[in-house]
Amino acid sequence: MNIVILPSWHPDKNNPLAGLFFREQAIGLARQYPQVNFHFIEINSNDFLLSPRFLYKSIYNLIKFTFSSKNISIDRLNSNLLIYRKNHINWSFLHFKKLRELYFYCILKKNINIIEMDYGKISLLHAHVSFPSGFNCYKLKEEFNIPFVITEHMGPFPFAVFDNKKDLFERYIKKSLHESNRVISISHYMRNEIIKKVHRDSIVIPNMCNESVFYPKEKRINNKNFTFIVVCSSLSKEKGIDNLFYAIKRSTLEMSAIHFNIIGNGIKMQNYMYLAKTLNIENFITFYGIRNRLETAELYRNADAFIQPSEIESFSIACIEALATGIPILSTICGGPEDIVNENNGILVKNKSIEDLANGIISMINKYHLYNQNDIRNEFMEKYSEIAVCNKIMACYLDVTKNN
Structure with missing residues (x-):
């Protein structure tokens, strides 16, 4: 054949x-x-x-x-x-x-x-x-x-x-x-x-998703900061980065022990670095640019949760990479993620809503102890x-x- x-x-x-x-x-x-x-x-x-x-x-x-x-x-x-x-x-x-x-x-x-x-x-x-x-x-x-x-x-x-x-x-x-x-x-x-x-x-x-590259490690507990990871090939408004930054601003007013690792690049990279500085949230964000698969997988493993803030996604491979590493997902309702995210592995919030995304960030931190890493990984293995x-x-x- x-x-x-x-x-x-x-x-x-x-x-x-x-x-x-x-x-x-x-x-x-x-x-x-x-x-x-x-x-x-x-x-x-x-x-x-x-x-x-x-x-x-x-x-x-x-x-x-x-x-x-x-x-x-x-x-x-x-x-x-x-x-x-x-x-x-x-x-x-x-x-x-x-x-x-x-x-x-x-x-x-x-x-x-x-x-x-x-x-x-x-x-x-x-x-x-x-x-x-x-x-x-x-x-x-x-x-x-x-x-x-x-x-x-x-x-x-x-x-x-x-x-x-x-x-x-x-x-x-x-x-x-x-x-x-x-x-x-x-x-x-x-x-x-x-x-x-x-x-x-x-x-x-x-x-x-290649489960031999994206796999979990022991769940992090009692960390100084709760770490979110954001992964997209090109930082843009369509990927929800504008709304995410304003949501970070709102959420950090309530909780200061948060950090956001952002993987991605694009022609607007410098604009977003400037926006982070303008909003006075640059200390809460690390820009990693483009990383290869092994580096990206390690950054997932070092995070507590994943954020998908997009306005539209036909699927979202980044979401299943998060599941493969056993971390829960916070995603906007934007198409593909509705197939992936459920009450056992994450939270869905209204699309294009800064307030709902900010509330979702706080809710993820508060509910984090309820998510089971092994259950998330097992669901990934069964479906993806x-x-x-x-x-x-x-x-x-x-x-x-x-x-x-």
Whole structure:
């Protein structure tokens, strides 16, 4: 059995953590099913990005690309998982749309031809996100009659770039989802959004987290400060960081023995450091910037609780990372976390409410003794561990291939 997995974005030199969870899921599938060959194709890198907004950088990238290797590189992560990469230029799909479609489809076809030449017929394609990967799988199905599955991760759904662009939404999103043999939603929130906007039902299979990296240590007691951890790839208003800082200001007026470790970066990082200083809460916050997986896991273990302050999340891998390390969650009601957070592992508060978030911080500290670390970890293992999620995905693969 040959499964081809296509992420819609992936780590590159500028953003080494982008889409890392796509690859981690592929690694988990390969580990759980050694009899299956998995082929992971990384297309849509921004290493050679061209943009009219950054003319000199674009010229530099074009020169770099000209002298780079044009061969497809193949890296074997283990005996049954290979990663395929090819240097390519990239630009916004809003410009020269047909040319971009053709360019990336030709790159993808070269990868497909290599896989079939070396390993035989492809059994199934698995696209992460309906565009661009889902759209490319739809075209491959048309040409080669290969069935495909889409796991939809967009949050919000669809991405803002499709707002007020009905023709693009119909072509790239709706068509891809309707032509797929199966749609997987990562949360019930995502399932409902797809039904509402595309009129296509889906099955719900959550994202997973590597439990061998994210694991608990002995619960901290009698600490000087109660420590919260906040994890997001890019600090922004949409991630709820503005409201969080104002909530920190309110909560520290009642309890001073609190600290907040913030992992994440982004173009507004300096703005948030300045806001913390303006609100006179900089002594309650440590900015860690971007950290690798091992460092992030250790910071979870050194925290008492996790905060998810976002305005919208299609799932929230950070929430299940918290569960994996056995710490409770304080989250806004913002979509995906409603599947994850319950009375046994955390608190849900009203979205975009500074007052409710501040009250949630105080409530988490007061209720902390009621949460059982082992129960939180066990719930994670049952729902979000590698074997729990991979078994559901493989059942979907087998069902689709059996019916085709």
